[in-house]
């Protein structure tokens with residue numbers, strides 16, 4: 001029996017369905033992320049675990065107990081908010097000790113535990129500060145300590161790093177993960193940042209429009225996306241349409257040019273259109289791989305350690321992104337240059353029938 | 367251009383200053399006409415009724431503030447948290463005392479409570495209760511706006527949910543989390559309430575209460591210089607109260623909410 005179990009969860013707000021048939025079983029100590037674009041229902045699902053929203057249907061169970069109808073203050077669930085939500089009228093120590101005082105613990109126990117937690121979050125000397133005297137990153141650490149102080153059964157974090165700048169975000173996310181590991185606390189982490197989800201999680205739940213698109217380890221979700229949505233949302237994958245030329249041998253035609261997949265196409269017959277995907281880093285300039293495509297360079301972007309080259313295929317309609325490692329000896333093609341790009345058959349993922357909408361469209365709509 | 371606008375600013379400031387202080391100066395000069403100098407003030411402080419009525423009004427004011435806060439804070443909090451669509455209606459209701467004159471209010475109270483199941487107006491205690499109740503209604507526009515503005519300055523929903531997830535119930539959330547963060551708002555609402563209560567005449571008179579407002583008016587009917595002196599003293603007390611508020615508010619980070627008065 002899983003430690004945290006969501007079964008058949010639905011949530012409707014009037015006409016809108018925020019969450020549709022959500023099922024998840026998380027093990028004790030597991031770090032699970034909800035990943036998806038804004039408005040896909042991540043926060044709503046988290047709030048149903050916390051008890052701030054009642055599911056329209058379905059149950060929430062922790063450690064085998066159904067807590068669906070339990071009030072939020074009867075759940076023993078720790079919550080960290082994007083806005084920190086520290087009590088402005090209390091010091092750091094007052095904030096961290098709040099839950100313990102609610103539980104009527106003796107003063108010296110509270111003080112001892114507060115000291116422990118402030119050490120855990122590396123702010124031992126800030127006990128008497130007020131929240132407004134701390135930086136955003138420090139405030140969020142205090143909020144984390146406050147949530148952990150009550151030794152919750154489940155820790156919930158709703159985009160806790162979104163309000164911080166990039167550097168602090170990476171530092172803090174590693175700290176959150178380290179603390180989570182050392183305490184072995186079951187954690188649900190909401191984010192719209194795929195890098196955050198990939199780097200932190202034991203498992204990722206990718207969501208779109210209230211539905212689960214895929215549940216899997218970061219490795220599975222990144223390398224074997226189940227749907228074109230996952231493919232394009234997790235990483236900037238090239239998602240395009242191809243026609244099946246020989247299903248048994250994995251032969252496809254894309255943009256009028258033949259390519260091969262490593263595995264036979266099972267989901268569609270010859271002549272049908274399918275969605276295929278390949279990661280920018282699986283492609284390379286030149287003729288090294290078995291699959292070759294001709295095209296024209298549209299533009300080149302430096303992304304630090306990576307150079308991304310976008311190539312128009314022959315027809316002009318399809319644009320493919322190619323990533324190569326940045327290297328001073330690299331000869332970067334000019335925009336407008338005629339190039340050949342190549343990739344191995346293993347790089348080609350054949351997904352479902354043609355996509356109704358890609359993640360980019362959904363993000364653009366949101 | 368810059369110098370010109372600065373000049374204009376000073377002009378406006380001086381006109382405003384004069385508009386505000388000339389009447390005070392006039393009142394002061396008038397109170398000084400009684401011989402010997404300051405005798406008007408001496409009479410006023412010697413009259414035991416001055417202190418009695420002022421203390422009475424002060425106690426009524428404090429009770430009004432307590433009742434008003436006890437009614438308004440949970441209401442405004444709940445409306446912000448759970449019933450945001452009701453906000454315009456609640457706001458309208460709290461503004462009613464601006465529309466309904468006190469004379470109507472007090473006659474309504476007298477008619478309702480002179481007989482029937484609750485003949486409050488018949489006894490001293492009952493009349494005091496009615497007075498506090500009426501003043502509580504008068505304080506609504508000030509108190510509600512002060513509290514509502516204060517609530518807008520904090521993230522009510524997140525603070526509530528953070529407290530709940532830590533195990534807190536409603537009473538603890540209100541007393542330990544919400545109210546401490548409304549300190550400045552509550553002080554400014556309280557101050558305005560006190561100011562209204564201390565000067566109020568109509569309701570106190572018709573309920574036959576020994577309050578400060580009727581006392582000043584009585585004094586005005588009988589004496590020439592003393593009412594001027596009393597006005598200035600109550601004005602001074604007002605400023606002391608304001609000073610106390612800014613002193614209390616200094617520790618708080620929320621701005622002092624200056625609430626629109628009549």
Ligand SMILES: Nc1ncnc2c1ncn2[C@@H]1O[C@H](COP(=O)(O)OP(=O)(O)O)[C@@H](O)[C@H]1O
Nearest residue numbers: 013016017018037038039040041042043044045
């Ligand atoms: N209290 C609410 N009332 C009405 N609609 C809501 C409410 N909360 C969320 N929604 C809707 O539910 C959907 C999911 O929202 P949310 O869970 O906040 O998404 P996410 O956290 O993934 O950005 C959105 O369409 C949102 O507008």
Ligand SMILES: [Mg+2]
Nearest residue numbers: 039042043044
């Ligand atoms: Mg959200």
